[in-house]
Amino acid sequence: MPAARQSAVADKIKITCTNNDRTVDAAVVQRSLKRLVVAFPGAGELVLTRDDVTKPFVGRMAGMEFTAPANT
Numbered sequence: 001m002p003a004a005r006q007s008a009v010a011d012k013i014k015i016t017c018t019n020n021d022r023t024v025d026a027a028v029v030q031r032s033l034k035r036l037v038v039a040f041p042g043a044g045e046l047v048l049t050r051d052d053v054t055k056p057f058v059g060r061m062a063g064m065e066f067t068a069p070a071n072t
Helices: 003-007
Strands: 012-017 023-031 036-039 042-050 057-061 064-070
Touching: 003 036, 012 036, 023 057
Parallel strands: none
Antiparallel strands: 012 023, 012 064, 023 036, 036 042, 042 057, 057 064
């Protein structure tokens, strides 16, 4: 992993799986108003997006849907 990317990982965020209502902590890799990239331990990265900045971020991985709060 490049050093620049490692230093960007500073924040943790709660990601919720809408399929089973489980919540997990993930490390924020990259963040913008409409795109959020997070890393799960042992599972890789997940990209979450949104069209409206007042709505939550939404992403899919392994056939499951995940959300992150809008105020992230």
